[in-house]
Amino acid sequence: MAWDFETEPEFQEKLDWADRFVREEIEPLDLVFPDLQFTPPSPELRKILDPLKQQVRDQDLWAPHLGPELGGKGYGQLKLSLLNEILGRSLWASVVFGTQAPDTGNAEIIAHYGTQEQKARYLQPLLDGECFSCYSMTEPHAGADPTLFKTQGVRDGDEWVINGWKFFSSNAKTASFLIVMVVTNPEVSAYQGMSMFLVPTDTPGVNIVRNVGLGTEPLGEGSHALIHYDNVRVPLDALLGGEGQAFAIAQTRLGGGRIHHAMRTIGMAQRAFDMMCERALSREVSGGLLAEKQFVQGYIADSYAEIRQFRLLVLNTAWAIDRYQDYRRVRKDIAAVKILMPGLITNVVTRAIQVHGALGVSNELPLAGMLLSGPVMGLADGPTEVHKVTVARQVLRDYRPSDDLWPTAHRPKLLAAAREKYADVLEHEVGNL
Numbered sequence: 001m002a003w004d005f006e007t008e009p010e011f012q013e014k015l016d017w018a019d020r021f022v023r024e025e026i027e028p029l030d031l032v033f034p035d036l037q038f039t040p041p042s043p044e045l046r047k048i049l050d051p052l053k054q055q056v057r058d059q060d061l062w063a064p065h066l067g068p069e070l071g072g073k074g075y076g077q078l079k080l081s082l083l084n085e086i087l088g089r090s091l092w093a094s095v096v097f098g099t100q101a102p103d104t105g106n107a108e109i110i111a112h113y114g115t116q117e118q119k120a121r122y123l124q125p126l127l128d129g130e131c132f133s134c135y136s137m138t139e140p141h142a143g144a145d146p147t148l149f150k151t152q153g154v155r156d157g158d159e160w161v162i163n164g165w166k167f168f169s170s171n172a173k174t175a176s177f178l179i180v181m182v183v184t185n186p187e188v189s190a191y192q193g194m195s196m197f198l199v200p201t202d203t204p205g206v207n208i209v210r211n212v213g214l215g216t217e218p219l220g221e222g223s224h225a226l227i228h229y230d231n232v233r234v235p236l237d238a239l240l241g242g243e244g245q246a247f248a249i250a251q252t253r254l255g256g257g258r259i260h261h262a263m264r265t266i267g268m269a270q271r272a273f274d275m276m277c278e279r280a281l282s283r284e285v286s287g288g289l290l291a292e293k294q295f296v297q298g299y300i301a302d303s304y305a306e307i308r309q310f311r312l313l314v315l316n317t318a319w320a321i322d323r324y325q326d327y328r329r330v331r332k333d334i335a336a337v338k339i340l341m342p343g344l345i346t347n348v349v350t351r352a353i354q355v356h357g358a359l360g361v362s363n364e365l366p367l368a369g370m371l372l373s374g375p376v377m378g379l380a381d382g383p384t385e386v387h388k389v390t391v392a393r394q395v396l397r398d399y400r401p402s403d404d405l406w407p408t409a410h411r412p413k414l415l416a417a418a419r420e421k422y423a424d425v426l427e428h429e430v431g432n433l
């Protein structure tokens with residue numbers, strides 16, 4: 001029996017350190033520099049960030065998602081999950097620990113598919129936290145169904161020429177390079193006809209037409225770019241992996257990215273939950289504390305149960321990734337986690353807002369901002385509906401149709417079979433009556 005839910009004491013010490021460090025050193029950055037995480041830091045900001053990153057390195061917690069071959073400690077996904085729960089509370093924590101999306105997923109695919117030259121040029125600075133990257137896949141007319149993508153790459157001598165439009169390319173405005181998914185052979189199925197390219201952002205023809213913001217961000221301000229790739233010329237060695245390998249690469253990337261979002265989501269939901277509980281114990285209405293009202297107790301109990309349930313699924317999935325070292329084998333559970341993520345945030349944060357009254361929806365608490373993360377998690381890395389289809393298809397692989405008109409559990413059929421099985425006894429019993 002190896003069902004062990006305990007954390008090794010040595011790693012628990014690291015988690016305790018991270019918890020304190022995020023609370024005391026990083027959460028204040030969220031307040032004073034709320035929008036600068038993905039902007040190359042000014043010399044003044046570096047004076048704050050570099051020593052913080054060094055403290056993380058000293059604790060052996062820098063880039064904890066990476067294996068030793070890439071400079072990480074090879075903690076695996078389960079330990080990463082426990083750490084990401086802490087980092088998920090803060091906007092800056094992932095950057096200070098070197099685990100921020102989309103760079104982690106991008107690093108993963110360059111490590112997996114890149115040549116030595118590509119790793120030296122793009123991966124190393126990314127791992128060192130010296131640059132940002134962008135994953136440019138969604139197009140203005142198609143996102144959930146990548147087989148509809150049109151951005152095309154045509155070979156011209158010893159170059160590829162890329163033309164097309166991409167939408168919601170996060171952090172393109174501050175990224176040093178883009179990983180772009182491009183149709184390179186329209187004659188074959190999209191699954192074989194698309195390729196990934198590594199494109200430096202300053203390549204002529206990469207035009208960021210505008211940056212799209214989320215929710216209430218002012219128009220024109222945001223970090224999700226509409227990009228026009230206009231006759232962008234890149235050398236043949238800009239191809240990441242083989243020609244036609246884009247789908248396989250995307251699966252490698254998105255599997256890890258989705259579960260990392262889920263780990264951080266636990267931290268965010270827990271933070272909203274902690275706020276709700278504190279408020280319930282602090283505020284009086286109608287002759288008693290909010291905490292004494294059964295509606296509010298319902299909010300607390302439901303939220304507690306939902307966070308615990310979600311966390312167990314995430315930890316179990318992380319454990320399975322470590323165990324099998326094969327994202328395809330845990331695809332169903334990663335998709336199941338992805339399905340539950342938007343609901344968890346929406347439910348817990350909405351209740352926390354409600355318990356705080358007007359203050360809850362105000363810009364003096366982080367709750368209203370957190371609320372948008374619910375629908376965002378239902379879209380980023382693929383919409384919930386598509387993941388439900390994945391889960392259902394994978395689940396149904398383990399089932400077979402009934403071999404006759406009636407379901408296997410049809411009681412008359414089962415009863416007839418059971419009677420036949422015990423016919424001798426039944427005859428005897430009847431005979432003795």
Ligand SMILES: Cc1cc2nc3c(=O)[nH]c(=O)nc-3n(C[C@H](O)[C@H](O)[C@H](O)COP(=O)(O)OP(=O)(O)OC[C@H]3O[C@@H](n4cnc5c(N)ncnc54)[C@H](O)[C@@H]3O)c2cc1C
Pocket residue numbers: 102134135136137138139141142143144145167168169170171224376379380381382383384385386389
């Ligand atoms: C905050 C954020 C960051 C993002 N960052 C990036 C990024 O860095 N790079 C990048 O390339 N993309 C990024 N995206 C885009 C994201 O991947 C897409 O939004 C997502 O794949 C859905 O595509 P779409 O928005 O075009 O929706 P559509 O494809 O138009 O789908 C719209 C809706 O149709 C429904 N739907 C779609 N397919 C099905 C189906 N099979 N069955 C039933 N219903 C369905 C769903 O309700 C879906 O939400 C980001 C998105 C967000 C919100």
